[in-house]
Amino acid sequence: MKELEKVYNPQEFEDRIYDFWQKGRYFHSEPDDSRKPFTIVIPPPNVTGQLHMGHALDETLQDILIRYKRMQGFNALWIPGTDHAGIATQIKVEEVLRKEEGLTRYDLGREKFLERVWDWKKTYGDRIINQLKKLGSSCDWERERFTMDEGCSKAVKEVFVNLYEKGLIYKGNRIINWCPQCTTALSDAEVVYEEQPGHFWHIRYPVKNSDEFVTIATTRPETMLGDTAVAVHPDDARYAHLVGKTLILPLVGREIPVVADEYVDQDFGTGCVKITPCHDPNDFEVGKRHQLEEILIMDGNAVINANGGKYEGLDRYEARRQIVRDLEEGGYLVRVEEHTHNVGACYRCGCTVEPMASSQWFVRMKPLAEKAIRAVREGETRFVPDRFSKTYLNWMENVHDWCISRQLWWGHRIPAYYCDACGEMVIAKEEVHTCPKCGAAMRQEEDVLDTWFSSALWPFSTLGWPEDTPELRYYYPTSVLVTGYDIIFFWVARMIFSGLEQMGQVPFSHVLIHGLVRDSQGRKMSKSLGNGIDPLEVIREYGADALRFTLATGNAPGNDMRYYPERVESSRNFANKVWNAARFILMNLKEEDLSFSTAGLRPEDEWILTRYNDVVRDVTENLDKFEIGLALQKVYDFIWDLFCDWYIELVKPRLYAGGEESAMAQRVLLFVFSGALKMLHPFMPFITEEIWQALPTAEEACVTARFPVYDPALRFSESAGRMEHVMETIKAIRNRRAEMNVPHSRKASLYIETAHPEWFEGAALFYQKLAGAEQVLINSKIPEGTVQLVCDGASLYIPFAELIDLESELRRLNKELEKARGELARVEGKLKNQGFISKAPAALVEAENAKKEKFLALIAELTASIEKMEGRR
């Protein structure tokens, strides 16, 4: 038998245990028709940034489920997400390039630049992946690289062509969100809105050949350079006479019409709206309806272009200042109001996005969304907790077409090919070099796809699709997606409609949603606040098991949790407790034959087995419902409170006594403890495995052991009840001794007066060991001068004559009596209620009756004691 170190030191063994699992290839799984698959998809870590708590949480939850299912005999597979096409990397590399070498990506050229990005990802990806290992997960860089290069990109082309042929992808000139800093288009989901204080400029537009004018109000005066109309509401009497007239655009001098359009809200602002089709989505629509000219006034960096006349070359904000000044000088500015409004910013770089008309690729969402809505409505995919399906449906029902093209280089390049000679465009899975129409050379679309386009294919592209692989047939649809609620729109929704469209089936049956990890003040952890906590630091200090425990417990699914160092500390303390329990058991296992059987069990054995069995049942139920925190809490309570604080203490006398009694105790200890370790293993794999390797157990590794199963043969309700009765009295004695400040070392005889002497059979040792009893006398003559304790079904007497203060004793007894009477009144009230008797379940009425009896007996005992004491006063 191996010995355990004296001190719990996770750093000493976690790496070793990880290697042990790797060698045993416990993380690998292949399709195997004799076992049911269980597959989990989890989101990607951002390999360029810091590993943060969110990843740690994803990994932990995923790993708990995988281990649990594997221990139940499932063939469990984990499909790790990767940051395969995240544009953050590209932007980071560009930034470094600019700072360190003064170069842009265009200086390097596409090929060289992409190599740089790969190098970057390799360096940082390895770092992150190695860190993730510490959480007990295995992530494989080679696999990530493969899926980016080969499998995934093939799937992307396949899907793109597929959707294009069905008319679900189109290229069009539309208003999109443009990030001038990332210089790319963004999807709606990538824009975050924030209330910002701003101004409302009221500007006068003169009517041509008249001294009349209209006043418009705007928050973005610089966009007036692109104005091609002013709109009013068709029913607005104030302006009816102006519809069809021509205005002169101030500063620019362009002649623009006044048009009537339902879009205008008569009650907002002045009731006149300047129309800038190229820089506002609503104006764009108005422009289309009235065949207005479209004038783009900015370039990709949000600098005014040639269409802006004398403002060309100015940044959008400089242009704004200049224009406002000029308007004022020209007498066009009526007034300026303070105005707070929502401003969209790029979620990645925080730069204010510029709505701009631009030629981009879009996915037509309506038909895809319909299927995706139905799948969730009909329960093919279930969100856990269920309320997130509302979030999902709400979004899906109001979804706009998805802008999928990005003006970047890192990512999957759109498989569209153009012929500059004849204007032909070809969409194809294979590269096209010559134009099928005129034979001229073709060039591929420069734009790449949104990261989430390829991420959406993850559940099947990683399994070999579009080939019909055994993996795909075996593992798809997957079982669970584990992720935070912040990426429901980005990823979850898109995986669902992509899976439905390409595979005809939902990608997963359950979506387990967790909350965000916040700091101790409830703030979101972020780089800019500097409040991010590095999981690796935590692991170094407390161990991976402690971190996992912290992340898995103490909050309900889908709710945010706050990170407190104290909580990790308490988790570590629990690990230490388990460690020491193991040490205790190991140093007491002396028997040759430690095989467990139910023959000859003592009441305390039957009690712990019964409780153990209950926990097995409960934990299994909880885990099957993804109630991970609840399950872990039950394992924790069982191990610490029931097993360590009670059972171990109860069996110590037998262990030390030796002989067959001791042997029996050893067998039960080993059986229950190893079972508890198995239950704990999914949550705290390292410590359980390390201990397992030291224990003389039949199964070679905890990771491959079978998860405990509820066993009716281990249910001993009668002796369990009796044992708890004894425990109640022990607690009562301890309580009294503590109140009277009797030190543990001071022993005294214990007299028990009871109508159920059989309850206390063989319990003498327990009172001696745990309640400071010298000898235990049942139903013998009670000496004078004792402290009396009234318990359910028994009165206990301890001769502490000199410590007795009659008055305080009486006060205490009367207080107890009052409490018991209160309880009795409550129970009787219930039982007197005819409605309760007739409508409540019989078992409940029965239980209430039993309670009534119990309280009646207690009250009788207490009254008798009080009377006796009064007599002595």
Added chain:
RNA sequence: GGAGGCAUAGCUCAGCUGGUUAGAGUACUUGCUUGACAUGCAAGGGGUCACUGGUUCAAUUCCAGUUGUCUCCACCA
């Protein structure tokens, strides 16, 4: 404007399909070097379960409203 969450001990939070003497961790008070563990053991104090109604024999739990608070989505030029 639309949707959703949260409100339980000093603090952070559990409490699953209504019935418990309402729990945990932490903090606090007291006593313990009890032969695994002071990262520990034992005992204790501390809660009108936000408020108001409703459903029910029974509401911390279900429903409606109110207040406070947080989040997401949409968006008004």
